[in-house]
Amino acid sequence: MNAIAPSFPAHVQTGALSIRNLSKTYPLKGRPVPVLQGIDLDIRPGEFVSILGASGCGKSTLLRLIVGLDPDYQGQILLDGQPLNGPGLERGIVFQDHRLFPWMTLQQNIALALKNHDLGTAQKQRLVDEHIALVGLRGYEQAYPHQLSGGMAQRGAIARALVNKPKVLLLDEPFGALDALTRVRLQQELQRIWVQERCTVIMVTHDIEEALYLGDRVIVMEANPGRIGEQVQLELAHPRQRDTALLFQHKQRLLAQLVGH
């Protein structure tokens, strides 16, 4: 088992994320309540990190800070050594709800993400088409979000997040709102897409199996206040099989640990 090479390839040079002593508080009835405390994380370029935790442990807040939607925190977040300042096109995010704009077609939704890119119209069009094909939605270019199923809309959201070729892709419980079968299928799809794109991925989830199946590393987050707990390194090449014994062992152990004995 240990003979298998690490699954992140050496050619990915950018997309290293360093989080240094990150803390965040929310005011509650005028008093600051800590949501994240002393988070230290180093994520290698091209690594797939799953952050596993119960709801309310601050894992989604962590993603909001990384994507730049909330500038109010202590500590540092560095992308390739540079401190972050607000949102940027080198970071893409997929939320639990697809958040496609209902008044735009799939194609228009994805093209909007390219709005601030210095590319020609034809080149943008090509990128949009490529990414629609990448997530398997060819033929639905002109469909409105309400005409797509939940799983298809979420694929669209993934295409929109990837069309900028981000160095870091953030996934905030991306399959949390989908039915079990669609979820399994989309996990497989995500693995295929990631093997192809090899950007750095941070996926937040409360699904142990999902975290193990996709992650090079699984980080367990503890709640109140949110902090880093156990880290599991998974030396297992992608694409993976779901029923691998190693994943199963980890699953049993994490389950016992998270849910209690």
Add this chain to the structure above:
Amino acid sequence: MSPFKALTWLVSPLALLALWAAVADAALFPANLLVPPLEVWRSFADLLATGELQEHLAGSLSRLSLGFAAGALAGLAFGTAMALSDTVEAYCAPLFHTLRQIPSIALIPMLVLLLGIDETFKVVIVAKTAFFPVALATVEGIRAIPRSHFEVAAVYRLRWPTLVARIALPAAVPAIVTGVRVALTRAWVVLVACELLAADSGLGQMIEMGRQMLRIDVVMVGVAITGVIGFALDFSLRRVERRLSGWQVAGR
């Protein structure tokens, strides 16, 4: 749907017409005050034949379109600015919410003194009437947009022209069109009222002249036409509303 069902809406106007004919026929009122429907119809045909009605209509509708377009566009721009900018909101909100409580009719005496009774006065009052409902609907429509839409816009670093044109306005379209409908109905009512008071042409003026010459048939033609025009304007905007908010209804 059976062909009879499609005509259901006709029942109430026909009933009203029948009641009107019956009351006129019973001679409860002098025939020159409550003119029977058939005579009103004849006057309508006469006014149409002489081209008088078309002239009045053209006068009213041109004032309406000019004033309404100006007022609605200004309302749209102001509403957008107030919804998206805290500064505009801080400076203008209290004044805006006070001014919108003033009925347009209450401004007539003052505007007549300032602007006279010519076109300017009517166009200004129509614009004022259209401005407030559209501005209010725009503010509230944009405010009601879920924050998640703006977060996505922030993630893709959309600049404000894109933000307004591609996110804020389309998302608020259903609310805005409803505001535009309200505005158009009110503007039409206020315009006819203004023409009653001071005008040398227009539907309201036709009604007023009819009253002065005790031609109640002409008055009634004017009243009926006012209603029909108002209905037609509202009806067409309803169609527009349904088209533009298709994504919303179907999404539910």
